[in-house]
Amino acid sequence: MPLPKRTIAASFLPDRYRYYYSLSKLAMDPLYEAVPGAFDEDAEPLLDLGCGIGLLLHCLRASGRKVPYVGVDTDAAKIAAARVASTRGGHDNADFQVCDLSEQFPKHQGSVALLDVLQYLPHQAQGTLLSQAAQCVSKRGQLVIRTGLADGTWRSAMTRATDRFGHLVGWMKTSFKAQPSAQELRATLHRHGLHAEFKPLWGRTPFNNWLVLARRPAQG
Template sequence: MSTATASPATPASIARAFLPDRWHYHYARSKLASDPLYGGVLEALDGAAMPVLDLGCGIGLLAHYARAHGRPLDYVGVDNDAGKIAQAVAAAERTGLAAARFEVVDLARTFPEAHRGSVVVLDVLQFLPHEAQGRLLAHCAAGLAPGGRLVLRTGLRDGSWRAGMTRAADMASHLIRWMRSAPGELPRREELAARLEALGLRARFAPLWGRTPFNNWLVVAERA
């Protein structure tokens, strides 16, 4: 059995890291209860025990989920939203998450260059313009250590009703200011696979939408 599913940790127990902020507590609890994202990420990282760079980390929920499930990460999270990073730092300090570090970084303009390990990009790629997506993937590939993995979760543009729901939700998240960046472009599976192959990475795709209506896919890429 995967270590990502073996722990008795609950959405509520993990979300308590964000109290006394009730909004982020309820966001985290709802996210963990409805979306299999973080369990899927931990499974994708099985066997790759190395530093993890989380690009677009939000409030740092992945780091809390990993520790609660017995998989503490040597973790750096970056996001372009200074408010979310402040929440991430405060939650890490309250709960003694000493191995997690957080920085404000705008991935549309720059990239944390010093990292060597695995790279995680969750629900972020579709908020970048087409060319910026390519630059980000190239930086991610350059940051992979031998044996490291690039773990993406992204919506895909395939003409399905789920893709339409994903696009509408991305636009709504920007309008309510949860996402600072406006939606860019949902990538097509074939083009994303080709871009990763051109960077020397072999990718596998699996649906990861859980109890949501969105066209979310987990993409795990490694050196070919």
């Protein structure tokens, strides 16, 4: 079933900027249709790292996923907007906290989402954050990552340029730092016992966006 885009965006009213931002993101970015489908209906509690205004929560609930949800982000204004919209959307079992992931990491066991966040951290901090996220993944949980990848393609260059532009014009408070490579991601996840599957997720956009689904292999 398609996402109720206007209903979700309306949770951000009367802030018209966030209304149109949400509507256009939900309409153009394949991320929000793809990620809820990655979770079972009885999935593990979810920690959404760098949750922004919490669009993922609305998409999960609209897709029938009632998992306990905690979203964290360093941007206090986005967290405030996320809380208000979550209440307006009538969503239970959801919490939002301000947290700078380069300084602290919330305690969690279950599943983790890390959507379009890695590029705002320096290379070494990306590895640290990935390791912390991987350690939270329970036996039945999973780590869902969306990221651009450094692979020398024109899409990769376009993604970097757009992330830099987004900071210059003020869409993003944090500036672009680095793109990880698929090899680095796979190796870090493997070190923490996770098997990762990579799928392209650029839809009709020109970006080099990939969805990475990482799980603990079933014990034979």
